Amino acid sequence: MGGFISRGFQRRRQVPEELADRIPPGQYLEQGFPVLTAGPTPNVDTGAWRFRIDGMVDRPQEWTWGEFNALPQDTIPCDIHCVTKWSKLGTSFGGVSLDTLLDGVGTRGDHTMAMSYGGYTTNVALADLTGGKAWVVTEHEGDPLPREHGGPARLLVPHLYFWKSAKWVAGLRVMDHDEPGFWESNGYHNRGDPWKEERYWTD
Amino acid sequence: MDGLTEGLTPAVQRAPGGWQIATVSSIRTETPTVKSFRLDVPMWMQHLPGQHYDVRLTAPDGYRAQRSYSIASSPLDEGSIELTIDRLADGEVSPYFHDVVVEGDQVEVRGPFASYFVWHGEEPVLLVGGGSGVVPLMAMLRHRRRTMPDLPMRLVYSVRTASDVIYADELGDDAVVTYTREPPDGWGGHTGRIDAGLIEAAGIEGHATAFVCGSNGFVESAGALLLGIGFAPERVRTERFGPTGF
Helix, strand or coil: CCCCCCCCCCCCCCCCHHHHCCCCCCCEECCCCCCCCCCCCCCCCCCCCEEEEEECECCCEEEEHHHHHCCCCEEEEEEEECCCCEEEEEEEEEEEEHHHHHCCCCECCCEEEEEECCCCEEEEEHHHCCCCCCEEEEEECCEECCHHHCCCCEEECCCCCHHHCCCCEEEEEEECCCCCCHHHHCCECCCCCHHHCCCECCC | CCCCCCCCCCCCCCCCCCCEEEEEEEEEEEECCEEEEEEECCCCCCCCCCCEEEEEEECCCCCEEEEEEEECCCCCCCCEEEEEEECCCCCCCHHHHHHCCCCCCEEEEEEEECCCCCCCCCCCEEEEEEHHHHHHHHHHHHHHHHHCCCCCEEEEEEEEEHHHCCCHHHCCCCEEEEEEEECCCCCCCEECCCCHHHHHHHCCCCCCEEEEEEEHHHHHHHHHHHHHCCCCHHHEEEEEECCCCC
């Protein structure tokens, strides 16, 4: 709809020039860390917590909380972008790279479904999880990940809209075909690249 | 998948329409900081109560700002929608609506968007709203009043003061209000935060579906309260707004 101008509208928020090119189209800079969840916040006990990789793999893997925390940990500085329009710049998380977790699993498919305690699912292509692009994180800015932000552990895929970074993540199922997850079945884009503004089905 | 997805019934799947230019047909002042805007939408599509629209503003220099707003009106209002907008002092889109927009103005909108936070006709229903979190709940209440007035649905509505009540003249026997800071003079009803007694007073029992909307803190505490008094997690749907401040 080119050419439409909103009568009397002017920019109110000035974004520092050095940050402007880090904000994808249609997003605004948010200083806080908003919460978006479809249901009540689950209470996942780390004593019962497991992270599992299964599906189309040679060797399914499962980690307890203790085993997971013994894996090599990364600190991940990143910008995050929520489809509800906010972007948070210069935050950081701590956790384990998917490259580490997938090492030795032997994947036999190019697609995955992340599954969460509480029932949430989201599909992510394997290519979006490997090569230093995705983590399972347990810390945010040096502190344990708060429950409302997905603690004890969430997926972190910062180059896609944040609904792909499944909270309370329980596992990853490798698949030989693509399937829509929860929001992807509910009108949201299958991949969700914020720089292409892939918000909804028709984008 | 191993029972993990149990309870997550998808909404009706419907691709949203593209951007279109709506016309503001009427504006109603709800509270000192909240106004409702009736928009005539040329490529109108029927929404489900709880869904939202995106609004996009474009400045002469090409700068754009987008936000999402819940629909307050019943889907039976053919050809138009009502958006109720809370003026956020440091906002970019809501002050424009409050300070600039007049009847007859045009705004770019897109929607409705599919959502998990929609009422499909489940019963009984408990609606729990804090502040402007009442907006999508009002769409459900209004729709139920017009289609199934006997269906058990109750709104529990938490506001700070008497002047913060949105839709004040529409709150009837199906709504229970509590004032957390300053009740109106002579108020004999509930005060303070929503608690188990207030939920009980709403008179919705059994296997109710609950919709909870408000600030993050409100939804955290109300959601925990509902689980504590026996609501099943898969029947508690939540929508939150605003930053958490950390």
